[in-house]
Amino acid sequence: MIKKFxxxxxxxxxxxxxxxxxxxxxxxxxxxxxxxxxxxTEPLPFAAPMxxxxxxxxxxxxxxxxxxLIADLVGTGLFRDIPASSFxxxxxxxxxxxxxxxxxxxxxQALITGAVAVNGDQxxxxxxxxxxxxxxxxxxxxxxxxxxxxxxxxxxKVADAVYSRITGEGGYFDSRVVFVSENGPKDNRARRLGIMxxxxxxxxxxxxxxxxxxxPRFSPTGDRVLYTxxxxxxxxxxxxxxxxxxxxxxxxxxxxMAFSPRFSRDGVQVIYSLANGGNIDIYRTDLRSGSHSxxxxxxxxxxxxxxxxxxxxxxxESDRSGTQQIxxxxxxxxxxxxxxxxxxRYGSPVWSPRGDLIxxxxxxxxxxxxxxxxTDGSEERLLTAxxxxxxxxxxxxxxxxxxxxxxxxxxxxxxxxxxxxSGRNLRQVATGGMASDASWGPLQP
Amino acid sequence: MSKLLTAAVxxxxxxxTACTRPDRFGAGADGAGAGAGGATxxxxxxxxxxxxxxxxxxxxxxxxxxxxxxxDQSTLTAQGMAxxxxxxxxxxxxxxxxxxxxxxxxxxxxxEYNVALGARRANAVREYLxxxxxxxxxxxxxxxxxxxxxxxxxxxxxxxxxxxxxTIISVGSLS
Numbered sequence: 075m076i077k078k079f080x081x082x083x084x085x086x087x088x089x090x091x092x093x094x095x096x097x098x099x100x101x102x103x104x105x106x107x108x109x110x111x112x113x114x115t116e117p118l119p120f121a122a123p124m125x126x127x128x129x130x131x132x133x134x135x136x137x138x139x140x141x142x143l144i145a146d147l148v149g150t151g152l153f154r155d156i157p158a159s160s161f162x163x164x165x166x167x168x169x170x171x172x173x174x175x176x177x178x179x180x181x182x183q184a185l186i187t188g189a190v191a192v193n194g195d196q197x198x199x200x201x202x203x204x205x206x207x208x209x210x211x212x213x214x215x216x217x218x219x220x221x222x223x224x225x226x227x228x229x230x231k232v233a234d235a236v237y238s239r240i241t242g243e244g245g246y247f248d249s250r251v252v253f254v255s256e257n258g259p260k261d262n263r264a265r266r267l268g269i270m271x272x273x274x275x276x277x278x279x280x281x282x283x284x285x286x287x288x289x290p291r292f293s294p295t296g297d298r299v300l301y302t303x304x305x306x307x308x309x310x311x312x313x314x315x316x317x318x319x320x321x322x323x324x325x326x327x328x329x330x331m332a333f334s335p336r337f338s339r340d341g342v343q344v345i346y347s348l349a350n351g352g353n354i355d356i357y358r359t360d361l362r363s364g365s366h367s368x369x370x371x372x373x374x375x376x377x378x379x380x381x382x383x384x385x386x387x388x389x390x391e392s393d394r395s396g397t398q399q400i401x402x403x404x405x406x407x408x409x410x411x412x413x414x415x416x417x418x419r420y421g422s423p424v425w426s427p428r429g430d431l432i433x434x435x436x437x438x439x440x441x442x443x444x445x446x447x448x449t450d451g452s453e454e455r456l457l458t459a460x461x462x463x464x465x466x467x468x469x470x471x472x473x474x475x476x477x478x479x480x481x482x483x484x485x486x487x488x489x490x491x492x493x494x495x496s497g498r499n500l501r502q503v504a505t506g507g508m509a510s511d512a513s514w515g516p517l518q519p
Numbered sequence: 520m521s522k523l524l525t526a527a528v529x530x531x532x533x534x535x536t537a538c539t540r541p542d543r544f545g546a547g548a549d550g551a552g553a554g555a556g557g558a559t560x561x562x563x564x565x566x567x568x569x570x571x572x573x574x575x576x577x578x579x580x581x582x583x584x585x586x587x588x589x590x591d592q593s594t595l596t597a598q599g600m601a602x603x604x605x606x607x608x609x610x611x612x613x614x615x616x617x618x619x620x621x622x623x624x625x626x627x628x629x630x631e632y633n634v635a636l637g638a639r640r641a642n643a644v645r646e647y648l649x650x651x652x653x654x655x656x657x658x659x660x661x662x663x664x665x666x667x668x669x670x671x672x673x674x675x676x677x678x679x680x681x682x683x684x685x686t687i688i689s690v691g692s693l694s
Contacts, residue, residue, distance in 0.1 A: 330659070349638040437627070
């Protein structure tokens with residue numbers, strides 16, 4: 075564990091961060107750092123006093139925004155909020171000097187102060203992050219502006235800034251997830267597409283339940299969704315605009331059924347499975363030019379393709395060896411290389427937006443797991459286990475996964491869960507009912 | 520006129536509505552009614568039930584509209600082939616009908632692989648029917664993966680029923 079840490083970070087700052095993390099308590103000195111991929115961590119204690127309302131009547135909004143910030147950080151499992159009842163001094167105004175001794179005394183290693191102002195429908199949120207033990211700001215204060223209806227997003231943006239400064243990772247809170255909302259008994263399930271904030275708020279529905287919808291996939295550009303639709307009576311791929319909710323069936327290569335679509339990083343190419351005469355292969359269509367290419371030709375099942383972030387390769391699932399395994403090939407087709415070799419069957423591979431890992435579903439001895447492996451298949455780690463876990467999707471920072479977990483039996487129901495890539499912090503995502511097939515969109519601008 | 524009326528009923532109805540061959544049972548298969556024609560000159564014919572070997576109900580209930588598969592397999596069993604022999608004969612004797620073959624999978628697998636597996640199963644049935652002389656143009660395939668189970672317990676007794684390909688009879692042209 076230590077060896078991996080040094081190989082990864084190799085700096086004095088990181089070493090001090092490791093010391094901090096091993097729980098040296100109130101006397102810890104040195105930079106405010108969390109390494110989220112190393113071993114067991116004590117959550118870092120922080121204080122976020124309610125943001126100041128700089129205009130009249132903005133107190134509730136300020137409190138709500140502060141609570142979004144706190145929930146985001148605590149929800150990572152890496153931070154622990156110190157309750158306001160423990161505070162020695164408050165924050166009288168955003169620009170007042172910080173009494174660091176008061177915050178050190180209650181072992182707050184990070185302090186976040188903020189202020190909120192409302193003018194008509196315009197909202198301004200600003201914050202500062204302090205490394206309490208250094209007695210200094212960590213990074214510079216920021217101000218966000220937008221409409222008041224976007225108040226939750228502002229709380230998420232503050233949390234993203236705090237999280238990324240302390241962990242060194244990109245944030246992921248100001249993002250949305252598209253998913254399938256399910257209703258009804260197992261043998262008569264109604265499905266429709268939904269979209270929500272990553273934390274389950276602001277759920278909206280993008281389609282009705284009149285026909286089966288499967289496995290929506292958010293574009294990396296955050297504005298469109300590909301999904302498999304049965305509204306024609308046969309599985310076909312639809313493209314839906316998230317803002318207008320307008321949709322159309324995309325033209326694919328001729329085939330009996332088209333399904334399992336994914337976007338390229340630039341949102342221009344679509345890769346998918348096409349079924350013809352019992353053979354299922356991977357094809358690519360250029361949405362601009364309408365041209366089609368066939369990428370695999372084996373008589374086996376090839377499905378669940380996913381682009382690498384640089385667009386040069388595709389990872390996919392194939393049973394050409396006799397059981398479902400994971401393969402990587404060039405994005406223009408060519409000889410696939412198998413990367414999964416453990417016991418069991420592997421499916422639904424997804425390439426991390428960081429490029430470093432492939433997430434997948436593994437089935438073995440009657441159990442399902444979500445796992446990750448390096449792109450050469452090494453360092454396979456299983457993060458979850460249950461009756462039925464499947465369909466992982468990556469957070470924008472490549473450090474958290476969301477997936478579907480379905481319970482067993484006649485009353486079996488799917489819901490969405492998240493877990494980080496160290497296998498920690500397994501949590502259910504509140505979706506207001508049964509949900510499956512999540513696809514995590516990018517950080518919003 | 521009765522043929523036109525019957526045709527209108529066929530077009531208006533859904534795929535699984537039982538229908539009759541207007542010229543065969545002029546007085547009604549079930550013997551209902553006072554026979555063709557009456558004082559008002561309105562023709563009457565009965566609707567064929569499951570006892571009518573030309574009805575889709577007979578197809579599904581007597582001949583058997585489905586075959587089952589082993590886990591992860593799309594190969595036909597001997598029993599499956601026997602059922603499909605019956606289906607092929609029926610389709611060849613009743614030329615007005617088309618069929619959509621639905622492939623399904625049990626829940627023990629990932630979603631998209633199961634769509635692919637269902638497609639393979641539907642295709643296996645289609646190829647067998649074609650090999651028995653049914654014109655391919657009358658047969659279409661679709662897969663529902665694991666999305667439409669008929670048995671919902673999470674045990675082999677239910678899984679075995681869900682690993683199926685079902686031949687659905689319809690009238691009208693393939694769209």
